[in-house]
Amino acid sequence: MSFPKVGATAFGYEIARQFDINVLKTRPSLVPLRFADSNHAALSGLATETIARCGAQEFRENILFTHRGLSGPAVLQISNYRNPRQAVVFDLLPDTDVRELLETNRDANRKIKNLLSSYLPQRLVNEILPGPASDLSLGNAPVEVLEQVANLFNSWEVKFSDTEGWHKAEVTLGGVDTDELSSKTMESKKVPGLYFIGEVVDVTGWQGGYNFQWAWSRGFACGQSV
Ligand SMILES: Cc1cc2nc3c(=O)[nH]c(=O)nc-3n(C[C@H](O)[C@H](O)[C@H](O)COP(=O)(O)OP(=O)(O)OC[C@H]3O[C@@H](n4cnc5c(N)ncnc54)[C@H](O)[C@@H]3O)c2cc1C
Structure with missing residues (x-):
């Protein structure tokens, strides 16, 4: 077929x-997958290395943002295992414990988004970071915000509505x-x-x-x- x-x-x-x-x-x-409820069309064309996880299966490869969803080897591989009702979880910084990274730089007079942009493309950081956290400096950010940010980048949960067919x-x-x-x-x-x-x-x-x-x-x- x-x-x-x-x-x-x-x-x-x-x-x-x-x-x-x-x-x-x-x-x-x-097969490439389509986002269920988010639209990251602004990131179309951007590729980054991740670990994609679904159940017990994981693949460390690139993802590629498309106009409607994600493609790239990590997504194609995980599509074989995807349960349509289950989210796929991506570690966007596979070699970095983001919680530890943020904590280590806690005193620095530096914005969260600027620190993360030295590890990932800035466009991606701006898109994924929740609005309120975006402009906070590491010194002032509440612990809950740091945890939320770490979780987003080490365990980015994505729901897909469908495949590209x-x-x-x-x-x-x-x-x-x-x-x-x-x-x-x-x-x-x-x-x-x-x-x-x-x-x-x-x-x-x-x-x-x-x-x-x-x-x-x-x-x-x-x-x-x-
Ligand atoms: C874009 C793409 C990339 C791929 N990349 C890889 C890869 O990197 N590695 C990998 O392992 N697999 C890859 N695959 C999968 C791989 O191509 C298939 O698993 C493999 O070709 C299947 O071989 P097959 O002989 O069973 O079927 P097919 O290769 O589909 O051959 C079936 C043949 O039967 C013919 N046919 C259909 N109906 C009739 C009829 N009524 N009478 C006579 N002939 C008919 C068709 O025209 C076709 O030539 C890829 C597939 C695609 C589409």
Whole structure:
């Protein structure tokens, strides 16, 4: 289903259903995501290294702001694991304990935003920092504000409403149920002579060649059998 402009269609799923073979719900993945309730269009084009977390899964890679949401390798990878009802949490300063950084500079006569701008692009700091904290100096900021700021930058919670859809997705989550297939040959257990390999099967890998590897190695295994 993903990337229809290169010729992808639902043909494989239709064949499976025609033979009463179970197909698990499909959805676009390795795909950019759209913000649910925030608009950071001003940051469009900006990239920064983060750790993206969702449940037990995390990826340390770049994120890229788009007009409507986020893309970049960290977001594509986490899209494979995203539960649509759950926020994705980004550590915008993966090597820095922001609470400690703010505390260490507590006496300095320096604004919070200026300190953070020496670690991150200023546009990003201005966009993420809550209004009241923006102009406070580190010396005057109440502890609760420092905690709030630290939390925002080390654990930026983002809710996404949707993905950018099939035309931007590199892979399809879901597909032909692996329980229906021989793991040695990929032949259907119900329909001798019918094989499913590659993307159409309910197997999805990370970015970085795992999906090609799956498609090619299953093609080889199937080829040995036919
Ligand atoms: C933009 C993009 C980037 C990607 N980057 C990576 C990456 O870096 N690493 C990675 O591992 N994976 C990547 N993938 C995923 C990877 O391309 C797929 O997982 C892989 O190509 C799946 O191989 P496949 O042979 O199962 O299906 P496909 O490559 O989709 O091949 C299916 C073929 O069947 C043809 N076809 C469709 N219907 C019919 C029909 N009725 N009759 C005859 N032929 C038909 C289609 O035209 C197509 O050529 C990327 C995908 C996209 C879209």
